[in-house]
Amino acid sequence: MPAAAPRPTPDRHRRRRALAIATGLALLVALVNVVFGGGLAAAQEDEADISSDALLERGAQIYGAQCALCHGEAGRGLPVDGPDGGPPLIGVGPASVDFMIRTGRMPLDNANERLSHRPQQMTDEDRRAIVAYVTSLAPGEGPGIPDIEGWQQADLSRGLHQFTTHCAACHGPTAAGVAVGQRDVSSNLEVSTPLEIAEAVRSGPGVMPAFNEEIVPQQDLEAIVAWVMDLRERESPGGLAIGRSGPVSEGFIAWVLGLGLLMIVMYLLGEKADEEVDDHGGE
C-alpha cells in the first residue's frame, strides 16, 4: 500500500455514499428513459405535427438563421459560383430536407466541408419545423417522407434482388460504400436507420439518383430496407468478415495472416543464415 495514501476520513465516507446514491439515481433515470423514453418521444412527435402555423413560423425563423445564407431567401437558391452558392430548395420535397437534417449532413458550418453522416445538428422539433417550412414553399411537390412501417414484414428475397439491381452498383454488395467518382463516395449504410435509407432512395441525395414509385414501388422500398438491415444484423456464417470489401480484404488476410504465419513457422523450422549445416549431411 502506498504510504502517501491518506486513510479515508468519516467525512470522505459520507461524500462517497452521497456520490453512490446520486449515481444510482442517475442510472435509474436513464433506465426509465430507455424503457419509456421511446413512447414519450413518439407522443411528442404526434403533438408537434398538429400545430402547423406555429411550426411554419418557427421553420421560417430557423431557415432564415441557418439555411438562407447559402440556399437563399425563401429557398430560391443562391446563384453564386463556389461552395457558398447553395441549390434552390423549392420543390425538393420533405424527404430530401428531412434526410439532410436527420443525418446531420445539413446545416453545414463550413460550405467547403463534404457532406457526411453526422449526429443531427438540431432538435427533432426544429427539423420538423424546417421540413414544414420548405414544404410550404411548393406544397405537394417532390417526394414526401416515405412510410415504411411495414419493413420488418417485407420479403428479404425481394430485397436482396432489388438492392442488387438498384443499389449495389454504387454501394457495393455489402453496402460498405466505395468511391463512385472523383468527388463522391457512396455511403456506408452501417449506421443508417430504416427511415434514412428510405428517404435517400426517394430523394436521391448528392449524386445518387432519386428512385420514384414507378421504379421502386413501396413494396420494393420496404424490401430494400429490410435487406440492408438484415445485411447488418444477420450473423455472418463464415466467421469474421474484416471490412467486408470482398477480395481486397481477403487477399490482405491471406498474405498477412496466412503466408505471414507460415513464414514465421518456416523461419523457426529451417536453418538461419549464420548457422552451419549439420555434419551428418546427405550425399
Next chain:
Amino acid sequence: MSTTDESRRQSPLDDVARWLDDRLRLAEGTQRYWRKAFPAHWSFLIGEVALFSLVVLLFTGTFLAFFYVPDTRLVVYDGPYVPLQGQEISAAFDSTLRLSFEVRGGLVMRQIHHWAALVFVAAITVHMLRVFFTGAFRRPRELNWVVGVILLLLAFGAGFTGYSLPDDLLSGTGLRIGYSVLLGIPFVGPLIGFIALGGEYPGTDVLGRLHILHVMLLPAGLIGLVGAHLAILVRQKHTQKPSKKATNTNVVGEPLFPNQTLTSLALFAFTIAVLAMLGGLFEINPVWLYGPYEPFQVFAPAQPDWYMGWLEGLLRLWPNWEFTILGLTIPSTLLPGVILPGLIFTVVGAWPWIDARWITKDHEEHHLLQRPRDVPVRTGIGVGGFVFLLSIFIAGGNDVLASNTATGLQTISAILRVGTIVVPLLIGWIAYRIAKGLKENEAAAARATRSEPASGAQQ
C-alpha cells in the same frame, strides 16, 4: 535380400515388408534416397508450403466436387437461407448454397479451399522471388524455371475457373470481364468465345466447361508438372549458399530421413493448421450476400482474387484507346488484357536466357546461389519489375483505395498511371545503385585484405 533368417523377424510388419520387397525390390537404393540431401536454410521451405497448400486444395476440392453441380438450369431455392428463399437461381448457385448451409462441414471446407488457393499462389510468388534474386534459375536449372512459370499460369487458371464456378454475381462479373477480353482478340476471339460458352453470351455450357477444366485438366496439369518440378530438382540436386562446406561441386544438406522428414511433416502440419484456422475463423467469398448472377446486374467494388488483381489493374489503368488499322478495330482491352500480360509472361519465362545472354554473359553451370548484390543489373530489373506488378496490382483496387484514403478516384488513377511507369524505374534504379555500391565496397575491402601481408592466412 529375401533372407529366411527367423531370428531377425521382429514384427508382422517385417513379413509385409519382405513380401513387398521380394516382388518390388524396394530395398534397392533405399539408403541412397533416405540420405538424399535437402537444403537446410529456411527460405527453401517456401516451395514446400506451396506444395502442401496444393495437397490441401486437392483434398478439400474433392470434397466440394461431391456436392457441386455445374448446371445453369434454373431452380427455385428452398434452403434454409431466408434472403434467397423463393428466388429462381441456377442449379450451380443452388448447390453452392446447399454446400455452404446444409452439408455438414461444407462451409468450412469451401472456405479452407478458397484460403488455400490464395496462400498457394502467394507461396509460389515468394518462392519465385527467392529463385529469381538468388540466381537459382541459371544453367542447368533453366528448364525447371520454365516449369515453375507454367505452374504459376496453371495456378492462375485453376483460381479463375474455381471462383467462377459458384455462379454468384461477383463470379459472373469476373467471367464477363474475361469473356469481353477474349472477344477483343482479332479474328479468333469471337469464335473461341462462342465455343467456350456454347453459344451467345451468357450461354448454357460455360459452367460445365469451367468445371471440367477446374476439377480435371488443370489439377492434372498441376500435379504432373509439380511431379516434373520435383523430379528435375532431385535429378539436378538443389542449389546452395556458398560456405566453407558448400561449393560448386558438392551438395551439402540435411538427409531426407530423419531430419528433413521431420521438418517437412511439421511444416505440412502447420500449413494445414493455418489454412484450417483461416477457413474456420474468417469469412471468404460470401456468395449468399452477392446473390445469383444476372447479366444485367453488376456491383462495385468488384475485385478478382488477389493473384488476378494485376490483370484487373492493367485493364483499369489502360486509357480508353481504340483504333482501327486496315478496317480492323483494335478494342481497348486487347493490349492490357492480352498482349501486355502475354509479353510479361514471355519475359519472365525466358528470363534464364535473357539473363545469361545480356546480363551476366555467363553460360556456365552454377550450383551456388548468388546474393542480390552480386548481379546489380538483374536485381535492379527484378525490383523494378516487381514494383511495376505491385503498382498495377494496387490499381486493381483503385476504387477501394480511393474511398479508404479519401482521395478522388480520378486522382488515384492519374497518380497510378504515371506512378506505374515512373516509380518502378526509380526504385529499380535505386536497387541497382545499392546492389552496385555493396558489391564495390566488398571488392574494395577484399582488395585491402589481400594487399595486407599480415592477413595472408586468409588464403
